[in-house]
Amino acid sequence: MATTAHVHAHAAPQGFIRKYVFSLDHKVIGLQYYFLALTAVFIGMFLSLLMRVHMIWPNAVLPLVGDIKPETYLQLMTMHGTIMVFFVLTTAPQGGFGNYFLPIQIGAPDMAFPVLNMLSFWTTFVAFVVILAAFFATGGAPLHGWTGYAPLSALKNSGPGEQLGADLWITSIAIFCLASLMGALNFITTVLDLRAKGMTMMRMPLTCWAWFVTAVLGLLAFGVLLSAGILLLLDRNLGTSFYVPLVIVNGQVMAHKGGSPLLWQHLFWFFGHPEVYIAILPGMGVASQVLSTFSRKPIFGYKAMVYAIMAIGILGFVVWGHHMFMSGMSPYSAFAFSIMTMCIGVPSAIKTFNWLGTIYKGRVRFKTPMLYAIGFVSLFVSGGLSGPFLAQPVLDIPLHDTAFVPAHFHLIMGVAAIFGIFAATYYWFPKMFGRMMNETWGRIHFFTTLVGTYAIFMPMHWLGMAGQPRRYSQFTEVAYLKHLMPLNTFITYAAIITIAAQFIFLINLFWSMFKGPKASDNPWESTTLEWTTATPPPHDNFGGVTPVVNHGPYEYSVPGAAKDYVMQTDPA
Amino acid sequence: MGLALLAIIWLITLVSTYFFAAKTWWLPHGASASAQWIDGQFALTYALMGIVFLAAQLLLGYVVWKYRDRPGAEKVEYSHGNTKLEIIWTVLTAVLFIGLNLMGGRVWAAERFAPAQANAIPVEVTGMQFAWYFRYPGPDGRYGATSPKLVDPSSGNEAAVGLDTSDPASKDDVVTGTMYLPLNRQVDLTLKAQDVIHSFFVPSFRFKQDAVPGLAIKMHFTPIELGDYEIACAELCGLGHYKMHGMVHVVSQEDFDKWLAAREAEKQ
DSSP states (O other): OHHHHHHHOOOOOOSHIIIIISOOOHHHHHHHHHHHHHHHHHHHHHHHHHHHHHHHOTTOEETTTEEOOHHHHHHHHHHHHHIIIIIIITIIIIIIIIHHHHHHHTTOSSOSOHHHHHHHHHHHHHHHHHHHHGGGSTTOSOOSTTTTOTTTTTOTTSSTTTTHHHHHHHHHHHHHHHHHHHHHHHHHHHHHHOOOBTOOGGGSOHHHHHHHHHHHHHHHHHHHHHHHHHHHHHHHHSOOOSSOOSOEETTEEOSOOSOOHHHHHHHHHHHHHHHHHHHHHHHHHHHHHHHHHHHTSOOTTHHHHHHHHHHHHHHTTSOGGGGOTTTTOOHHHHHHHHHHHHHHHHHHHHHHHHHHHHHTTSOBOOOHHHHHHHHHHHHHHHHHHTHHHHTSHHHHHHHTTBTHHHHHHIIIIIIIHHHHHHHHHHHHHHHHHSBOOOHHHHHHHHHHHHHHHHHHHHHHHHHHHTTOBTTOSOSSSSGGGGGGHHHHHHHHHHHHHHHHHHHHHHHHHHHHHHHSOBOOSOTTOOOSGGGTSOSSOOTTSSTTOOOBOOSOTTOBSOTTOSSSBOOTTSOO | OHHHHHHHHHHHHHHHHHHHHHTSSOOOOOOBTTHHHHHHHHHHHHHHHHHHHHHHHHHHHHHHHHTBOOTTOOOOOOOOOOHHHHHHHHHHHHHHHHHHHHHHHHHHHHHHTSOOOTTOEEEEEEEETTEEEEEEOTTTTOOOOBOGGGOOTTSOSGGGGTBOTTSGGGTTOEEESSEEEETTOOEEEEEEESSSOEEEEEGGGTEEEEEOBTOOEEEEEOBOSOEEEEEEEOSOOSTTGGGOEEEEEEEOHHHHHHHHHHHHHHHO
């Protein structure tokens, strides 16, 4: 393997454009993805702030958007969901940290296909520009939600934003799919072909396993979404009827006939469910890495963790129907989807047990990355346990499409995944920028964010149980929703405080980049390969040396060893 | 820091558990035959997941505090795991999750696998941006023909669903904007949608089903308490989604017959 590595090596680039803009270096590309996601997350968060404010103070005139109409709320919601899922939760953990650290952690000089890597970032960037353009289209952004159910999304007269805005929306997603397919191929090839001598698959850090399985999921899922998106574009613009049967919109008989609205849902969720794991698996990998490092203890059940990642990956493809129990799909197939969904809870529970087992009888160092990893476990448990409710078709009768669902998925694929990103940021910041982040501000940021996100999303379960449908901009038209207003108001206040706290992170990030204390090569006394090289790593990652791996990834507190950790490259 | 973390995690857990257990916010009162079965399965799932939630969070808070790094802390146990333990908790979780699922499956089967009873009252529900219409087939028990070309959404009556009056079966069809149902009699529901997907959600009946353009979805339920119940659309259908609201009045069979007769007379 080491012999194939040099083929992919390329000379260090000269000049600003080749070095920082159209760079082939996976580290620069990783940072580009990271900063794209950082921009996206602040935009997405701002949209959610406007939504929460509109729910409580519908007549407030807001900055940038002015007067919010009910349809404006739905447009904000659609863009919030789309930006967060694609440009944050898919982009930062995989494109950002995966790009930066996968090659280093397996001892490779770069990704397998550096040009493809550059292309996949810039394609993602184009997709991002296109989605933002939807805001400025005539009629505004689409209002059909990030799931874009047809026929609402397939007809140009079904609501404001469903003209050019909706075309831009689906075009952006299609471009994003292309980018993700390129990225997935690159990740898979890199893991299979470019591992250093001694880096067997079962010696890879769990982060690498997570990025690898995530890439396989991406390869299989994004192709389907791409096809589904193209069909939607055809329905919208060329008069085909893949998703649209005979419909009458506001008294006008449309020209479509014979299509199936459920086809879109099947195709969308065949992508959409694996997408949940695309968002969360890298976070699981980071949590494992960080918990082991800061507990000074080998990960509990490494093999079980690897098998659990694989099981989640495989099962993730046979559970999409649980989003459709109320859709008109056969009630018999609900049975099968439900059982498979419950099965996916088993590997998820194994991971939780093993994280607790890792901390147990360890020696926990409370650095900010560790706080976030512990927060990740807590949120993963809380968000995960509402899963067995929604996985049962019979409980979907009261709960489907109520606030219980956003409560569930925000906790697990939203906030838990974001905690994974935070853990990764605080953990790898010294390696990426050569400086340390501020610990005090890191702790303040952690505690406010943990309490704040629980304060936002726990009460949403209760709203859902009481029957509050999701995607309602106002609760004035349905009498039984009125008594839930105090709870909705509480959530809005919690959201305002939590969002404000994120600026602590932003300031800490940029301040530390330039002013933080200089970091050593291995400030956390970690064992994996990125900590064996210089800080920040040189262009070819290891300065002309090809690392040789002699140990598993998490050898902490080995009896008889000189230090409490054994690097993967230490002599056998 | 370990103590702070323990305190915060335990506090979040206990405050959440209090509100979950106190039932300050809960499912609305159940007024259909299936409500008690669905609520029973909900309560069981709730109790089991609640126990797991408490156990996992309290344990997490405890271990991070107990095994914090401090002078004189115990030596780290060098261990790569324990296969026996892995097997035990894998089996336990599998039994818990799949067992729960099979129990819920029985309720689901009772709800959705059997067709409506022969004496059920047929009602056709049509969703459109942003209103619900209810059609009763009248004394002949047959729905008359409809035609897309005849749809006039502004009419508020039979024309809203495009009823074709030239069909003899449609003569006695009644279309209304409010749903009336007789008490204790099963409803044989047919769900349709004209434009986009809507979802017919009556929280008190523990009833929810999407109405999909191009499909006629058959469902049934039985109201068991007199009263007025709200319908809320539960599938995003456009800018008026939040106000796509309707009412169900559950009345005695006698009052229902009177109401239907009056509507028939009004139509003539």
